[in-house]
Amino acid sequence: MLRSPGLLTLARLRRDRPAMVSGVAALLLVGLAVAAPAVGAVYGVGPEETFAGDLDPYGMPYGVSGGVSASHWFGLEPGLGRDIFVQVIFGMRTSLAIAGTAALVATAVGAVVGGVAGYLGGWADAAIGWLTDVLLALPLLICAIALIRPLELHLYGPRDPVPGWFRAVTVAGLFGGLGWMPIARLVRGQVIALREQEFVTAARASGAGARWIVSRELLPHLGAPVLTGLSLLLPAFVAGGAALSFLGLGVLEPTADLGRMIYRSLGYLQTDPAYVVFPSAALFLLVFAFSTFNEGLRDALDPRALR
């Protein structure tokens, strides 16, 4: 029986147990994050609800492991007294939305730009290469400082609160807009290598047009590098978002954010390790699940690259 490449990939993926397990785990985490408000409602605690009464005079939660109990599964945040489970779920939503959008934008832009540069070559390649170099030289932090606040000052009046989603969209756009260059370089190199391969020459000799060559001969081979890039960008953007939060440039309170939460929790490593464990474990699982699944997917897409 003759099978399409897609079905072949799926079959190979099915045989890869780590990939399947991590795929299911990633889906589950994404599902939890997307359904955060519903999860909070079922759980019975809102993201901005505080339980100061369950904290001692120093702001440390009473009870075992930072206040873990039947009503607070992951305990309470020291100081603020918010439920960590709800914060983790909502924080995962924010981090995933920003990092995911940014990674997709960066990958898409990078693939298109890199593909065009590699396929066309000549002056187009040179011009795009020059642009990529210039953008690579732009420090993300300086751009964030130069862009985020002036943009808000311009768009919002002095008495208008800036909604949480606006900051999230700006940050995602900034990461996407300044994160695509490595992908572009990767794809360009791949396309240049592929362009000279016999099967492309054969297709061209048999009269295939540019469109056919790009979509049928080149694109299927780009899946692996693009997925690798994507899996590298996602955790990098989650961490980047956390760094921005602490400069007052990332997602601000009261919007929950996993990165900001982990950054704050690190100070409590000696006094309330449970506070560090839960959000860090969530981020670890998230990144681990995604990268393991990506690894499996890449192997399935490109079995020759295996071992």
Place this chain on the structure above:
Amino acid sequence: MRHRSPLALLLILACLGACTSHERGTELPSGGPQAPVTGLISTDPAESRGPAVPVPGATPGGTVTVIRQTELTRLDPQRIYSFLGLNASQLYARRLTTFADSGAGRVTLVGDLAETPGTDLDGDCRHWEFRIKEHLRFETGAPITAADIAYGIARSFDLSLTGGPTYLQEWLAGTPHYESVFDFAADRSALPPGLTVPDPRTLRLRFARPHCDLPFAAALPFTAPVPAALDTGLDYNRRPVSSGPYKITKVVADKEIRLERNPYWEPATDAVRHQYPDAFVLAFGPDPATQTNRIIAGHGADATAVSWDGVDPSLIARVVNDPALTDRLLRAPTPSHNTLTINTRRVTDLAVRRALNYAVDRDGLVKALGGATVARPVTTLMPPTTSGWRDYDAYPAGPTGDPAAARRVLGGATPELVLAYPDDAEGQIVATYLRGSLERAGFRIRPKAVPATTFLGATKEADNPWDLYPGTWAADWPSGAAILPALYDGRGIKPEGSNNGTSYLDARPLDAEFDRIMTMRPERQPPEWARLDERIMRDYAPVVPLFVEMECTLHGSRVGGLFVDSIFGSPAFVNAYVRK
């Protein structure tokens, strides 16, 4: 098994987490005196004479290290205004007067370079005389005269030497634009109007208006003597000439400042300072958590070190639960008073301002900031360390606020208010918490994040567009005169650069009261300020008093004599010594 190590790490962390247990009812004492300072201005000249009372058990020798995250950039006594600068400069810059501090709330203002804390010649607080002590010397061996002190005050008029307090300049000139009255750069040998040196041991100041607080203001280091011949202008900041028990011997930018004994300092002339350690080192760089961890470990020089930035809230639980560290912990309230300031130009409805006072949950806010070692709730306009302070609660709502009472005062209204806050980590926490507790009382709060770097300047503009914002005020001396007129006298409102946290309260009936108390003898003022404090809160409610900041810091096992000073709420070094 590629992923074994991160999983193992996670398991270890999970176990660590599970191993901690914290039972309800195991609270530790909150610690630190809450009493106002007492015994303010010394009347007995003997109290101004040296030598200072020996510290029990103190021995000479060793080096005391002070660790701070950010560098101390101002050393020039005329330009000092930071808490570290004010306290560290005690070691090398003597002033006209200074506070003799028991470290437990009893503070006496004594003469430092002067024989007494000043004489009010005409009994109207306008004409003051200071007699300068004998046998005072600079680190060069040259005698210190009234002319050197007058020169120091004169150079503080130079606008290129900015950063220090401006009380004396404004009082002598009779205007906030003191540079228009006296141009120091034009003639460096001239003295500002009103400042005279009749003889080398006498300094006189004459003001157009009464300033009964002069003895307090004279305790700020801008009255430190400067030898005119050695004044290098802006460069003097790098190497000021010492008049105290220590002199600066080494300055490494961004790393350390080293002070060693000044042999020309005469203990018999000094009522407050000692000269126990061989040297003090101010070391810069480590963050607060690192400072605490290093001092707990106590290796090498860290055993004789003190953390300037204090114990990080995240480490408090570890420090207060370790009996070995308890007696090395310095805890006391500071004069830094924090409010939710109400812009009374925008929020003109008194009922709304009163309802805000009923609604705020101070207890929760204090916990959110790090608990009892970081802040202490307060309902008065003056911090509890102020002389004459009396506790009252004009809007009693319990420690966690009373949303129902606030709703009653609002009478069904749901005012929409813009709450501006600095977008740094602490600003976000404060705003988040305040918003939550105000919305429970029916307010509709629109939080507006403002870049932290521009926040203070923006709230000091009288026509700023916000209704509520956090404010902080730390008085330069523990008297109501340095607090209430500065913040609530409507005649002091400027278009911009008004005092921090000001609510732009402009109430005519208060004017006469401010004038009346300001011209009273300093020792009779404290109860009057306390009464006015309560009256302003009851009649105008211009702010919601929130908390005073608490000092909580740790020092090494081999350093003694450190205490939290009652004026600035920071570690004081005058009694420090190294244990053998």
